[in-house]
Amino acid sequence: MRYLPLTEADRAEMLAVIGAATVDDLFADVPAQARLDGPIAGLPLHASELAVERHMTGLAARNLSAGSVPFFLGAGAYRHHVPASVDHLIQRGEFLTAYTPYQPEIAQGTLQALFEFQTQVARLYGTEIANASMYDGSTACWEAILMAGRITRRDRVVLSGGLHPHYAQVVRTMAKFTRDVIDTRLPELQAEPDDIALISSIDGETACVVVQYPDILGRIPDLAAIAEAAHARGALLVAVVTEPVALGLIEAPGHLGADIVVGEGQSLGVGLQFGGPYLGLFGCREKFVRQMPGRLCGQTVDAEGKRGFVLTLSTREQHIRREKATSNICTNSGLCALSFSIHMTLLGGEGLARLARINHARAQAMVARLTQVPGVSCLNDAYFNEVTLLLPRDARDVVRALAERRVLGGVSLGRLYPGVASLRHGLLVTATETTTDEDIAIFAAELEGVLA
Structure with missing residues (x-):
């Protein structure tokens, strides 16, 4: 039975309030070639559950899964071995079904797990603090740009040509619908790394320069030189790390002068999963903490002097007045964050x-x-x-x-x-x-x- 409570009159009234003539007006920003003008050709209007299951199984069988053939794909999503204990632990009911703690101090286990996660990310990134995770690397990149704009009160952003093009597209898409940061510039990607050209793009109106490390071609840019140039012009350096395992071998961006470090955490504890869900990581300097999106879990003691955990800072709109929020991040990829943290714990620094x-x-x-x-x-x-x-x-x-x-x-x-x-x-x-x-x-x- 279909549940469609709204009448045509209800829909007409809502459209009139928002100033749209038809429902199709709501999709004006979707490119015309991506919009359907009727049912999908060749797709039946209805089928039995058995028939659908059989059809979908047949489609799935056409995939080449990562573990079945020689696999050399990367570009922001990486195949690593995830220990079986990671999946075993996250299947526990208190983890698998946990949601955002609206009465956080009651959920001590959730808060402790997020506190440990933040510690691991901060150490990995070489930053003083890290938040309790975000959706994925690309949206974390955009949130870092917004944060830099709030800190510097500037509205120009320089994106390195070596930034993943999908991340750059997310930035451009989000910038289209906000007045906080609207001037994004992406120099053409060059075969040879050109830090000098990137540095020359930074001026007195630049809020931040965004550099991927290693970049989309696998090259390792000179973050220290870029950070020095950015700071000389009053701008911030945002470093983007799509492969966190690399930080087990190369220097952490925070130690090289990056003010905000963001990226994708999928490599540790989270499988490829056909593109998601993934895990956004976010770290920064402590002096910028009140401009950081998302939430921050902290450690304290209770009235009896026992160790406890609290939600120290929450700058999202569900916890504070909407106009004071730094972002509308409504969840935190909690299960993926736990997977990341368990895998990191199993590895340790030496691992x-x-x-x-x-x-x-x-x-x-x-x-x-x-x-x-x-x-x-x-x-x-x-x-x-x-x-x-x-x-x-x-x-x-x-x-x-x-x-x-x-x-x-x-x-x-x-x-x-x-x-x-x-x-x-x-x-x-x-x-x-x-x-x-x-x-x-x-x-x-x-x-x-x-x-x-």
């Missing part, structure tokens, strides 16, 4: 460093073998576990041909930058601790066959 070294060694072995394929070269002078290969022809065609040979052989730059002809031959490939010598050998053999 994370060892995991990072294994990742880098796997990437070195991959590059050494793939660059033996005729016509293939490596763009990067330095990298962590992700590099850009230059192929003798359009990488999009190569990726499709490799998939037909049951190899998921990376992400073509032509897919990420469809309008940039100079990047069509670029292939972004990633190796992690899950990548075996056999995987690399198969990849190399199939790539050579495709390019022959």
Whole structure:
């Protein structure tokens, strides 16, 4: 039975109040080519549950899952081994069904888990504080830009050409609908890292400069130099980390002068999951804490002197007056944050460093073998576990041909930058601790066959 309580008169009244002539007016910002003008062709209007289940199972069987074939995809979502104990622990009822603690001090277990999570993120990022998580890396990036605008009272943002294009698109989309920060500039991505050009884009009206570390091509920018230049002009440096495992080997952004560090936490404890849910990480300098979005859990003592946990700061609109809120983050990816924290706890500092070294060694072995394929070269002078290969022809065609040979052989730059002809031959490939010598050998053999 369908439940549609609103009448046509109800809908007409609501449209009149908001000034829209029809319901279609509400979708004006969705590109015309993405809007449907009727039922989807070939899709039946109804079917039995059994028929739908059988159909969907057949569609799912057409997927090449990450664990079933040699897998070299990355570009912001990475395949790592997640210990079985992570899933076992988050399946406990008190974790799996927990929601936002509106009476937080009653939920001591939730608060303690988030407190430990914040500590881990702050240490990982080299920042003085971290919040109790966000939706994902791209929206955390946008929240950092808004925060920088509030701190500096400026409205210009410089985005590095090495920022993930999907993150940049989220920024541009969100900027379109807010007056807080509206002037975003994205220099064209260059094959060679050009920190000097980025630094020259920073002026006295810049609120912040946003730099990915390592960047979308796998290169490692000089954050210290960029931070110094930004601070000299009164701007903040926002560092974006899409692969947190890298921080087990390279210096934390906060130690290099970054004022706000954000990124994606999916690599630790959270599987690929067909694109989500994921986990946004957010850390900053303590002096900026009241401008930080989301929530902050703190440690204290109760009336009897026993250790306890409280919601120290909550700047979201559900807790304070709406006009005083710094964001409308309504949840905190709590289960993903717990998965991250459990995985980090199992690894420890030494374990994370060892995991990072294994990742880098796997990437070195991959590059050494793939660059033996005729016509293939490596763009990067330095990298962590992700590099850009230059192929003798359009990488999009190569990726499709490799998939037909049951190899998921990376992400073509032509897919990420469809309008940039100079990047069509670029292939972004990633190796992690899950990548075996056999995987690399198969990849190399199939790539050579495709390019022959």
